[in-house]
Amino acid sequence: MTHVDSAVGHVRVEITAGSSEEARRLADAAVEARLAACAQISGPITSVYHWQGSIQADEEWRVVFKTADDRLAELTELLIDRHSYEVPEIIAVPIEGGNPEYLDWVTESTRPAQ
Numbered sequence: 001m002t003h004v005d006s007a008v009g010h011v012r013v014e015i016t017a018g019s020s021e022e023a024r025r026l027a028d029a030a031v032e033a034r035l036a037a038c039a040q041i042s043g044p045i046t047s048v049y050h051w052q053g054s055i056q057a058d059e060e061w062r063v064v065f066k067t068a069d070d071r072l073a074e075l076t077e078l079l080i081d082r083h084s085y086e087v088p089e090i091i092a093v094p095i096e097g098g099n100p101e102y103l104d105w106v107t108e109s110t111r112p113a114q
Helices: 020-032 069-082 100-109
Strands: 010-017 038-051 054-068 090-094
Touching (some): 010 020, 010 069, 020 038, 020 054, 054 100
Antiparallel strands (some): 038 054
8 A cells, every 4th residue: 555645634423324225325425535534433322312392312324424625515515414413423533543454445545546
């Protein structure tokens, strides 16, 4: 593997989905579009939150995407467009370090296919 441009940063993007099927559809769409190098699905989890004047508690699935930071806007757009929630959780956290070879793979995997 060749070392890619170190100026490219990386982020972990976390979302929740209301079903394992929806989580998988979102993960597949993002990886297929090369907007994320990978997506990890975990759940079910229980989310407790305020919504429309009351406290809700729902079973959800968490999806964590790894991507290059220059792909974040497009990934966010895809997730908003395809998500069933009115206001989906989409949170990006910068990756401050890690295995350089893995981060190179993340960058390479989020570039358009040659």
